[in-house]
Amino acid sequence: MAWRGVRDLFRRAGIDTAELDARLFAEAAFGMDRLELVNRERETVPTDQLKLLEGYAARRLKGEPVVRILGEKEFWGLSFKLNAATLVPRPETELVVERGLEIIGPLDGARILDLGTGTGCIPIALLTEYSDVTAVAVDLSPEALEMARFNANRHGVGDRFETLKGSWFDPLEPGARFDLITSNPPYIETAVIATLMPEVREHDPRLALDGGPDGLEAYRAIAAEAGLFLKPEGVLLLEIGSAQASTVSDILVGAGFQDVEVAKDLAGLDRVILARLTAAS
Ligand SMILES: C[S@@+](CC[C@H](N)C(=O)[O-])C[C@H]1O[C@@H](n2cnc3c(N)ncnc32)[C@H](O)[C@@H]1O
Structure with a gap:
Protein backbone atom coordinates (compact mmCIF):
# COMPACT_ATOMS: atom_id res chain seq x y z
CA MET A 1 0.00 0.00 0.00
CA ALA A 2 1.07 3.60 -0.65
CA TRP A 3 1.96 4.33 2.95
CA ARG A 4 4.72 1.72 2.87
CA GLY A 5 6.33 3.62 0.01
CA VAL A 6 6.22 6.76 2.13
CA ARG A 7 7.72 4.85 5.05
CA ASP A 8 10.61 3.70 2.85
CA LEU A 9 11.18 7.24 1.61
CA PHE A 10 11.31 8.46 5.21
CA ARG A 11 13.72 5.66 6.18
CA ARG A 12 16.04 6.56 3.34
CA ALA A 13 15.90 10.18 4.51
CA GLY A 14 17.00 9.04 8.00
CA ILE A 15 13.75 9.91 9.80
CA ASP A 16 13.81 7.90 13.07
CA THR A 17 10.04 7.58 13.29
CA ALA A 18 9.57 6.66 9.60
CA GLU A 19 6.93 3.95 10.08
CA LEU A 20 4.90 5.85 12.67
CA ASP A 21 4.95 9.10 10.67
CA ALA A 22 3.91 7.32 7.44
CA ARG A 23 1.04 5.55 9.21
CA LEU A 24 -0.21 8.76 10.83
CA PHE A 25 -0.18 10.56 7.48
CA ALA A 26 -1.97 7.65 5.76
CA GLU A 27 -4.63 7.51 8.48
CA ALA A 28 -5.26 11.25 8.09
CA ALA A 29 -5.15 11.25 4.26
CA PHE A 30 -7.37 8.16 3.86
CA GLY A 31 -9.68 8.90 6.80
CA MET A 32 -8.92 5.50 8.34
CA ASP A 33 -7.93 4.36 11.81
CA ARG A 34 -4.95 2.10 12.41
CA LEU A 35 -6.94 -1.12 12.12
CA GLU A 36 -8.62 -0.08 8.85
CA LEU A 37 -5.25 0.77 7.40
CA VAL A 38 -4.22 -2.87 7.94
CA ASN A 39 -7.57 -4.47 6.99
CA ARG A 40 -8.02 -2.45 3.79
CA GLU A 41 -4.43 -2.97 2.71
CA ARG A 42 -5.34 -4.34 -0.74
CA GLU A 43 -7.85 -1.63 -1.73
CA THR A 44 -6.93 0.95 -4.35
CA VAL A 45 -6.63 4.42 -2.88
CA PRO A 46 -8.46 7.27 -4.70
CA THR A 47 -6.13 9.74 -6.43
CA ASP A 48 -7.14 12.74 -4.31
CA GLN A 49 -6.26 10.86 -1.11
CA LEU A 50 -2.93 9.75 -2.58
CA LYS A 51 -2.14 13.34 -3.48
CA LEU A 52 -2.90 14.37 0.09
CA LEU A 53 -0.51 11.69 1.40
CA GLU A 54 2.20 12.80 -1.03
CA GLY A 55 1.72 16.41 0.08
CA TYR A 56 2.17 15.45 3.75
CA ALA A 57 5.24 13.36 2.89
CA ALA A 58 6.87 16.18 0.94
CA ARG A 59 6.44 18.57 3.88
CA ARG A 60 7.85 16.00 6.34
CA LEU A 61 10.88 15.46 4.11
CA LYS A 62 11.56 19.20 4.36
CA GLY A 63 11.73 18.85 8.16
CA GLU A 64 8.26 20.01 9.20
CA PRO A 65 7.07 18.23 12.39
CA VAL A 66 4.20 15.74 12.08
CA VAL A 67 1.92 17.69 14.46
CA ARG A 68 2.34 20.85 12.37
CA ILE A 69 1.50 19.00 9.15
CA LEU A 70 -1.56 17.30 10.64
CA GLY A 71 -2.51 20.52 12.48
CA GLU A 72 -3.71 18.73 15.60
CA LYS A 73 -2.22 18.02 19.03
CA GLU A 74 -3.63 16.16 22.00
C1 LIG B 1 4.29 29.98 25.17
S1 LIG B 1 2.86 30.40 24.21
C2 LIG B 1 1.60 29.58 25.16
C3 LIG B 1 0.36 29.21 24.40
C4 LIG B 1 -0.61 28.34 25.19
N1 LIG B 1 -1.08 29.02 26.37
C5 LIG B 1 0.03 27.02 25.57
O1 LIG B 1 0.31 26.82 26.76
O2 LIG B 1 0.27 26.19 24.69
C6 LIG B 1 2.67 32.12 24.61
C7 LIG B 1 1.48 32.82 23.97
O3 LIG B 1 1.53 34.20 24.39
C8 LIG B 1 1.15 35.02 23.31
N2 LIG B 1 1.72 36.35 23.56
C9 LIG B 1 3.00 36.78 23.40
N3 LIG B 1 3.12 38.06 23.80
C10 LIG B 1 1.91 38.45 24.24
C11 LIG B 1 1.39 39.66 24.81
N4 LIG B 1 2.18 40.73 24.97
N5 LIG B 1 0.09 39.70 25.16
C12 LIG B 1 -0.72 38.62 24.98
N6 LIG B 1 -0.29 37.45 24.46
C13 LIG B 1 1.00 37.36 24.10
C14 LIG B 1 1.68 34.31 22.07
O4 LIG B 1 0.99 34.71 20.91
C15 LIG B 1 1.44 32.84 22.46
O5 LIG B 1 0.17 32.42 22.01
Whole structure:
Protein backbone atom coordinates (compact mmCIF):
# COMPACT_ATOMS: atom_id res chain seq x y z
CA MET A 1 0.00 0.00 0.00
CA ALA A 2 1.07 3.60 -0.65
CA TRP A 3 1.96 4.33 2.95
CA ARG A 4 4.72 1.72 2.87
CA GLY A 5 6.33 3.62 0.01
CA VAL A 6 6.22 6.76 2.13
CA ARG A 7 7.72 4.85 5.05
CA ASP A 8 10.61 3.70 2.85
CA LEU A 9 11.18 7.24 1.61
CA PHE A 10 11.31 8.46 5.21
CA ARG A 11 13.72 5.66 6.18
CA ARG A 12 16.04 6.56 3.34
CA ALA A 13 15.90 10.18 4.51
CA GLY A 14 17.00 9.04 8.00
CA ILE A 15 13.75 9.91 9.80
CA ASP A 16 13.81 7.90 13.07
CA THR A 17 10.04 7.58 13.29
CA ALA A 18 9.57 6.66 9.60
CA GLU A 19 6.93 3.95 10.08
CA LEU A 20 4.90 5.85 12.67
CA ASP A 21 4.95 9.10 10.67
CA ALA A 22 3.91 7.32 7.44
CA ARG A 23 1.04 5.55 9.21
CA LEU A 24 -0.21 8.76 10.83
CA PHE A 25 -0.18 10.56 7.48
CA ALA A 26 -1.97 7.65 5.76
CA GLU A 27 -4.63 7.51 8.48
CA ALA A 28 -5.26 11.25 8.09
CA ALA A 29 -5.15 11.25 4.26
CA PHE A 30 -7.37 8.16 3.86
CA GLY A 31 -9.68 8.90 6.80
CA MET A 32 -8.92 5.50 8.34
CA ASP A 33 -7.93 4.36 11.81
CA ARG A 34 -4.95 2.10 12.41
CA LEU A 35 -6.94 -1.12 12.12
CA GLU A 36 -8.62 -0.08 8.85
CA LEU A 37 -5.25 0.77 7.40
CA VAL A 38 -4.22 -2.87 7.94
CA ASN A 39 -7.57 -4.47 6.99
CA ARG A 40 -8.02 -2.45 3.79
CA GLU A 41 -4.43 -2.97 2.71
CA ARG A 42 -5.34 -4.34 -0.74
CA GLU A 43 -7.85 -1.63 -1.73
CA THR A 44 -6.93 0.95 -4.35
CA VAL A 45 -6.63 4.42 -2.88
CA PRO A 46 -8.46 7.27 -4.70
CA THR A 47 -6.13 9.74 -6.43
CA ASP A 48 -7.14 12.74 -4.31
CA GLN A 49 -6.26 10.86 -1.11
CA LEU A 50 -2.93 9.75 -2.58
CA LYS A 51 -2.14 13.34 -3.48
CA LEU A 52 -2.90 14.37 0.09
CA LEU A 53 -0.51 11.69 1.40
CA GLU A 54 2.20 12.80 -1.03
CA GLY A 55 1.72 16.41 0.08
CA TYR A 56 2.17 15.45 3.75
CA ALA A 57 5.24 13.36 2.89
CA ALA A 58 6.87 16.18 0.94
CA ARG A 59 6.44 18.57 3.88
CA ARG A 60 7.85 16.00 6.34
CA LEU A 61 10.88 15.46 4.11
CA LYS A 62 11.56 19.20 4.36
CA GLY A 63 11.73 18.85 8.16
CA GLU A 64 8.26 20.01 9.20
CA PRO A 65 7.07 18.23 12.39
CA VAL A 66 4.20 15.74 12.08
CA VAL A 67 1.92 17.69 14.46
CA ARG A 68 2.34 20.85 12.37
CA ILE A 69 1.50 19.00 9.15
CA LEU A 70 -1.56 17.30 10.64
CA GLY A 71 -2.51 20.52 12.48
CA GLU A 72 -3.71 18.73 15.60
CA LYS A 73 -2.22 18.02 19.03
CA GLU A 74 -3.63 16.16 22.00
CA PHE A 75 -3.58 17.93 25.37
CA TRP A 76 -5.48 16.89 28.50
CA GLY A 77 -7.06 14.09 26.45
CA LEU A 78 -8.58 16.62 24.04
CA SER A 79 -7.58 17.31 20.45
CA PHE A 80 -6.52 20.91 19.75
CA LYS A 81 -6.35 22.39 16.26
CA LEU A 82 -3.17 24.35 15.49
CA ASN A 83 -2.19 27.03 13.01
CA ALA A 84 1.06 28.86 12.27
CA ALA A 85 0.32 31.39 15.06
CA THR A 86 -0.12 28.83 17.85
CA LEU A 87 2.44 27.01 19.97
CA VAL A 88 2.08 23.23 19.94
CA PRO A 89 0.72 22.52 23.46
CA ARG A 90 3.33 20.74 25.59
CA PRO A 91 2.61 17.87 28.01
CA GLU A 92 4.28 19.74 30.91
CA THR A 93 1.67 22.49 30.60
CA GLU A 94 -0.89 19.96 31.88
CA LEU A 95 0.55 20.73 35.34
CA VAL A 96 -0.98 24.23 35.04
CA VAL A 97 -4.34 22.56 34.41
CA GLU A 98 -3.89 20.15 37.35
CA ARG A 99 -3.05 22.92 39.80
CA GLY A 100 -5.75 25.15 38.33
CA LEU A 101 -8.40 22.48 38.94
CA GLU A 102 -7.37 22.26 42.61
CA ILE A 103 -7.90 26.01 42.94
CA ILE A 104 -11.24 26.35 41.14
CA GLY A 105 -12.70 23.00 42.30
CA PRO A 106 -14.01 24.25 45.68
CA LEU A 107 -15.40 27.51 44.19
CA ASP A 108 -18.86 28.18 42.76
CA GLY A 109 -18.84 29.61 39.24
CA ALA A 110 -15.13 30.47 39.15
CA ARG A 111 -13.91 33.07 36.64
CA ILE A 112 -10.60 32.39 34.90
CA LEU A 113 -8.33 34.63 32.87
CA ASP A 114 -5.73 33.01 30.60
CA LEU A 115 -3.00 35.29 29.24
CA GLY A 116 -1.27 34.27 25.99
CA THR A 117 -3.81 31.58 25.28
CA GLY A 118 -2.51 30.22 21.94
CA THR A 119 -4.71 27.21 21.09
CA GLY A 120 -6.70 27.93 24.26
CA CYS A 121 -5.51 24.62 25.70
CA ILE A 122 -5.27 25.75 29.36
CA PRO A 123 -8.68 27.42 29.85
CA ILE A 124 -10.51 24.98 27.54
CA ALA A 125 -9.17 22.00 29.53
CA LEU A 126 -10.33 23.70 32.76
CA LEU A 127 -13.78 24.53 31.32
CA THR A 128 -14.36 20.94 30.24
CA GLU A 129 -13.90 19.79 33.86
CA TYR A 130 -16.38 22.17 35.55
CA SER A 131 -19.59 23.30 33.86
CA ASP A 132 -20.09 26.43 36.03
CA VAL A 133 -16.71 28.00 35.22
CA THR A 134 -16.25 30.84 32.70
CA ALA A 135 -13.01 31.97 31.05
CA VAL A 136 -11.56 34.99 29.28
CA ALA A 137 -8.62 34.23 26.97
CA VAL A 138 -6.22 36.96 25.80
CA ASP A 139 -3.62 36.83 23.04
CA LEU A 140 -1.76 39.37 20.96
CA SER A 141 -2.30 37.24 17.86
CA PRO A 142 -5.76 37.32 16.23
CA GLU A 143 -4.91 34.12 14.33
CA ALA A 144 -4.20 32.33 17.61
CA LEU A 145 -7.51 33.57 19.02
CA GLU A 146 -9.32 32.18 15.97
CA MET A 147 -7.88 28.75 16.81
CA ALA A 148 -8.77 29.11 20.49
CA ARG A 149 -12.38 29.98 19.54
CA PHE A 150 -12.55 26.99 17.18
CA ASN A 151 -11.16 24.66 19.87
CA ALA A 152 -13.56 25.96 22.53
CA ASN A 153 -16.54 25.36 20.23
CA ARG A 154 -15.22 21.94 19.25
CA HIS A 155 -15.08 20.89 22.89
CA GLY A 156 -18.52 22.27 23.73
CA VAL A 157 -17.43 25.14 25.99
CA GLY A 158 -17.69 28.02 23.50
CA ASP A 159 -20.59 29.68 25.35
CA ARG A 160 -18.43 30.07 28.48
CA PHE A 161 -15.29 31.20 26.66
CA GLU A 162 -14.54 34.79 25.63
CA THR A 163 -11.52 35.85 23.55
CA LEU A 164 -9.89 39.29 23.70
CA LYS A 165 -7.10 40.55 21.48
CA GLY A 166 -4.33 42.65 23.02
CA SER A 167 -1.26 42.67 25.22
CA TRP A 168 -1.71 40.91 28.59
CA PHE A 169 -4.24 42.94 30.67
CA ASP A 170 -4.72 45.79 28.13
CA PRO A 171 -7.98 44.54 26.56
CA LEU A 172 -9.72 43.95 29.94
CA GLU A 173 -12.27 46.26 31.58
CA PRO A 174 -10.62 47.95 34.61
CA GLY A 175 -13.15 46.42 37.04
CA ALA A 176 -12.73 42.82 35.85
CA ARG A 177 -11.77 40.42 38.67
CA PHE A 178 -10.81 36.74 38.47
CA ASP A 179 -10.46 33.80 40.85
CA LEU A 180 -7.61 32.38 38.80
CA ILE A 181 -5.21 33.95 36.32
CA THR A 182 -3.21 31.41 34.31
CA SER A 183 -0.42 31.97 31.84
CA ASN A 184 2.23 30.03 29.97
CA PRO A 185 3.97 33.10 28.57
CA PRO A 186 6.94 33.23 26.19
CA TYR A 187 9.96 32.58 28.42
CA ILE A 188 12.95 31.72 26.21
CA GLU A 189 15.86 34.17 26.21
CA THR A 190 16.05 35.81 22.76
CA ALA A 191 19.63 34.65 22.14
CA VAL A 192 18.78 31.03 23.02
CA ILE A 193 16.04 30.69 20.37
CA ALA A 194 18.62 30.15 17.59
CA THR A 195 19.99 27.13 19.51
CA LEU A 196 16.66 25.31 19.92
CA MET A 197 15.72 22.19 17.96
CA PRO A 198 14.71 23.03 14.35
CA GLU A 199 11.10 21.87 14.85
CA VAL A 200 10.71 24.46 17.62
CA ARG A 201 12.97 27.20 16.22
CA GLU A 202 11.55 27.05 12.71
CA HIS A 203 7.94 26.07 13.32
CA ASP A 204 6.74 27.44 16.68
CA PRO A 205 5.82 31.13 16.35
CA ARG A 206 8.47 33.55 17.61
CA LEU A 207 5.83 35.49 19.56
CA ALA A 208 5.14 32.34 21.58
CA LEU A 209 8.80 31.73 22.43
CA ASP A 210 10.62 35.04 22.84
CA GLY A 211 10.75 36.20 26.45
CA GLY A 212 13.16 39.07 25.72
CA PRO A 213 16.91 39.31 26.47
CA ASP A 214 16.64 37.59 29.89
CA GLY A 215 13.47 35.57 29.15
CA LEU A 216 11.56 37.38 31.91
CA GLU A 217 9.80 40.26 30.14
CA ALA A 218 6.37 38.63 30.16
CA TYR A 219 6.64 37.71 33.87
CA ARG A 220 7.48 41.32 34.77
CA ALA A 221 4.55 42.65 32.74
CA ILE A 222 2.10 40.10 34.16
CA ALA A 223 3.30 40.40 37.78
CA ALA A 224 3.04 44.20 37.65
CA GLU A 225 -0.71 44.19 36.93
CA ALA A 226 -2.07 40.81 38.02
CA GLY A 227 -2.95 42.06 41.52
CA LEU A 228 -5.41 44.57 40.01
CA PHE A 229 -7.36 41.80 38.29
CA LEU A 230 -7.39 39.14 41.02
CA LYS A 231 -10.14 38.72 43.60
CA PRO A 232 -8.72 39.03 47.17
CA GLU A 233 -8.28 35.23 47.51
CA GLY A 234 -7.38 34.80 43.83
CA VAL A 235 -4.37 32.90 42.54
CA LEU A 236 -1.86 33.67 39.79
CA LEU A 237 -0.64 30.42 38.22
CA LEU A 238 2.30 30.65 35.83
CA GLU A 239 4.27 28.12 33.84
CA ILE A 240 8.02 28.83 34.04
CA GLY A 241 11.24 27.59 32.46
CA SER A 242 12.92 25.07 34.76
CA ALA A 243 15.73 27.49 35.70
CA GLN A 244 13.46 30.48 36.35
CA ALA A 245 11.84 29.60 39.70
CA SER A 246 13.88 31.91 41.91
CA THR A 247 13.96 34.92 39.55
CA VAL A 248 10.23 34.71 38.80
CA SER A 249 9.51 34.28 42.56
CA ASP A 250 11.54 37.45 43.22
CA ILE A 251 9.59 39.32 40.53
CA LEU A 252 6.30 38.23 42.12
CA VAL A 253 7.37 39.15 45.66
CA GLY A 254 8.60 42.51 44.33
CA ALA A 255 5.15 43.07 42.80
CA GLY A 256 3.44 42.52 46.19
CA PHE A 257 2.61 38.79 46.15
CA GLN A 258 3.06 37.30 49.62
CA ASP A 259 2.48 33.60 49.17
CA VAL A 260 4.61 32.13 46.39
CA GLU A 261 4.92 28.37 45.81
CA VAL A 262 6.87 26.44 43.16
CA ALA A 263 5.60 23.08 41.82
CA LYS A 264 7.64 20.49 39.91
CA ASP A 265 6.61 18.58 36.79
CA LEU A 266 6.79 14.79 36.31
CA ALA A 267 10.45 15.08 35.33
CA GLY A 268 11.18 16.69 38.72
CA LEU A 269 11.83 20.11 37.18
CA ASP A 270 10.46 23.41 38.52
CA ARG A 271 7.57 24.10 36.15
CA VAL A 272 4.79 26.12 37.75
CA ILE A 273 4.53 29.02 40.22
CA LEU A 274 1.42 29.79 42.26
CA ALA A 275 1.17 33.22 43.86
CA ARG A 276 -1.42 34.81 46.16
CA LEU A 277 -1.66 38.41 47.28
CA THR A 278 -2.25 37.44 50.90
CA ALA A 279 -0.30 34.81 52.83
CA ALA A 280 -2.23 31.56 53.48
CA SER A 281 -3.43 31.51 57.12
C1 LIG B 1 4.29 29.98 25.17
S1 LIG B 1 2.86 30.40 24.21
C2 LIG B 1 1.60 29.58 25.16
C3 LIG B 1 0.36 29.21 24.40
C4 LIG B 1 -0.61 28.34 25.19
N1 LIG B 1 -1.08 29.02 26.37
C5 LIG B 1 0.03 27.02 25.57
O1 LIG B 1 0.31 26.82 26.76
O2 LIG B 1 0.27 26.19 24.69
C6 LIG B 1 2.67 32.12 24.61
C7 LIG B 1 1.48 32.82 23.97
O3 LIG B 1 1.53 34.20 24.39
C8 LIG B 1 1.15 35.02 23.31
N2 LIG B 1 1.72 36.35 23.56
C9 LIG B 1 3.00 36.78 23.40
N3 LIG B 1 3.12 38.06 23.80
C10 LIG B 1 1.91 38.45 24.24
C11 LIG B 1 1.39 39.66 24.81
N4 LIG B 1 2.18 40.73 24.97
N5 LIG B 1 0.09 39.70 25.16
C12 LIG B 1 -0.72 38.62 24.98
N6 LIG B 1 -0.29 37.45 24.46
C13 LIG B 1 1.00 37.36 24.10
C14 LIG B 1 1.68 34.31 22.07
O4 LIG B 1 0.99 34.71 20.91
C15 LIG B 1 1.44 32.84 22.46
O5 LIG B 1 0.17 32.42 22.01
